[in-house]
Amino acid sequence: MVNVARPASSWLVPALVVLLAAGAGFGLAGVDSGVVRTSTVVDGVPVDLVRPAASAGSAPGVVVAHGHAASRRLMADWGTTLARSGFAVALPDFAGHGANPAPLPDGPEREVRLAADLDAAVGLLRRTPGVDPERIGLVGHSMGAGAVHRYAAEHPAIAATVAVSLPGSDIPPDPALSADLLLLTGQFEFPVFHRAAEQALRAGRPDAVWGAPADPARENARRGGTVAGAEHLSILFAPRAHAAAARWLQDSLQVSAPVRVAAGERLWPAVLLWAAFAIGFLPFARRLFGSASPEPEPGSGLAPSVPAVAAAVAAGLGLAAAGSVLAPGGWSPLAVGGEIGLFLLLFGLGSCAVLGRGARSAHDVRDARGVRCGRSGSAWRPAAVICCALLAVAAPIGIALAEPVPHGARWWWTPLVVVACGIACAAAEFAARGRTGPRQDAVRAAVLVAALLGVGVCAVAGVLPSFVLLIAPLLGALLLWHLAWAAVLARTGAAWWLPAVVGGALLGWPLAAVSPLD
Incomplete structure (x- = not known):
């Protein structure tokens, strides 16, 4: 009998995830x-x-x-x-x-x-x-x-x-x-x-x-x-x-006592737990969906051209900016999340409308080559990924950053913000369709970075709350997180829409959780 050793990568990532989770547990034990x-x-x-x-x-x-x-x-x-x-x-x-x-x-x-x-x-x-x-x-x-x-x-x-x-x-x-x-x-x-x-x-x-x-x-x-x-x-x-x-x-x-600083006592366990979720997602997704779907053939006609993607992004930004200007003040009970959610919703709808029109003009709307449909009869797999995404957001932010459970009007506004962010992520997936590997990742990232830059420009111009500039690092970190997970899902047999749903949760839930109620 010949013993075949398992490759180091098969146990290295799970071991790292366990180590990170254990570090988070030890850190929380001392809080x-x-x-x-x-x-x-x-x-x-x-x-x-x-x-x-x-x-x-x-x-x-x-x-x-x-x-x-x-x-x-x-x-x-x-x-x-x-x-x-x-x-x-x-x-x-x-x-x-x-x-x-x-x-x-x-x-x-x-x-x-x-x-x-x-x-x-x-x-x-x-x-x-x-x-x-x-x-x-x-x-x-x-x-x-x-x-x-x-x-x-x-x-x-x-x-x-x-x-x-x-x-x-x-x-x-x-x-x-x-x-x-x-x-x-x-x-x-x-x-x-x-x-x-x-x-x-x-x-x-x-x-x-x-x-x-x-x-x-x-x-x-x-x-x-x-x-x-x-x-x-x-x-x-x-x-x-x-x-x-x-x-x-x-x-x-008039207190005489040694100063005992606890700065970051909750933050570092939260970071370790977030890292465990982020790194552990790769083997988790591979176990759920297996190997990558068949790659589309070069020149299949599914991939929108770079000018078409640029035109779609420009249209989405224009619609989002115009809608944000025309929206009446105080229309949303969320002081920040409502405005950003509306911007991303309009951006996604405008971009998808232009990309959809281009697809119809190219007569490829019915061509399914290169579109990931996922495994048939496996609804529990996407559900497991979505639950993982929600837990990966709620657990770390609940430890050190914000209230993870919605209160007040956030109970019904949080799902709306999640959907709005998901539509913007769907526009990125729509623009990246027909491509694979780094090219697909680059198009997805370009579309969403353009949306985030549009949010920042509108905040500087006074169209969106200026407070957006203070949470820009948080939005950027969430975007990078989504792009990493979307790249993983794109390399498995997951359905094409799953990265958009996961992105809605990763971006929208924290955004709604930190938004004050006005």
Whole structure:
């Protein structure tokens, strides 16, 4: 008998997936060590309360406020850092964010609602046994930085404030400025955030003292700092930002304890789990669908020409831009996902219409050569891939980034955004039909990159929310993820439409999950 050794590649990828999943499990096992985390709802506001596992006497309290399109899950590491450093921490979900189903209004009512949500969190801390109600501080990021800055200015009982990435439009008028104010800005943030920090520092009251509040005589200390190597989102996971905020609050609220930074404690397990899903998809798809489908014959006429694809993309971008301009303001309850979803929907429909017309003119609409139809009688295989895609999205983002389960109007808007993204991905598959290998991958990527660039241009022009520019790295990462999985599916016997459905889930679900409710 001759023993045939299995190729190394047959076990190397599964072993790597197991290793990554195990690393994610070990990382999650150590999350929140040394602290106690409970969840509650106060006046309709979901709040996580994080306290030191062992503490003597009354601890000062700190409210940590998230930014626009974020939630308390994104700020969870901040709660752990501060709790380990001697504070009782409340992390609320603002209206329209996370698990809070109430919409966040526009205009002056927005500031009123944000202040009311902060009131609920501050009140919870003051009523919590073991928390000193006279020593309360605030931390906020982006929109949350503006909210805590205004709140502290209007409530003199707030002893200290840390504003991370303060927006320029959220600076209270002089002399209504918060006491013991620390302003942190990422090195690579947009200039508007650096100007906002400088303006807030220059607008100090006469009693403001530069430096740290360690000296009790300094009743209104003020300092600004730049976090090296960080931008608007990565500053939330920067150890320097965590340490600076914790030390500032300790000095102001008179806490003597070592600072124990938890920056990235949830992020890295989430990244490892995402990597396990991403890498494990290759053997998973091969086991489901087997070898690749027969390749189309060269010159079969199925593949649209490059000018035809370019014309389709141009038509799709034009229709998407026009539709976004004509859409009435406030038509969608999703402040970001609705607008981007409409853009991608119109882009996909416009591109498909032009490509379909070209196919009919070439008399090849009935030619099925090169189109992957999938295995007959195997509906469970595409269903398994779709379930894998949904789990690959929901599990990592639920650990560290956003609320994975839709709340409020997201229950019925999330499927709509997923469908819209899927139609844009279907346009890319339609444009890439008749090609194989790297050429097919290149056409698919070109179409979707053009759509993403169109979203960015419309955001710069004011047609789409400018906040899109801040989440552009997230959209780019999701696009790369989809392109990798689509390339895998295209090399198996999967049906041609499956990459479009999977792309809708990979792109649309996170987009809807982080979109605030207006």
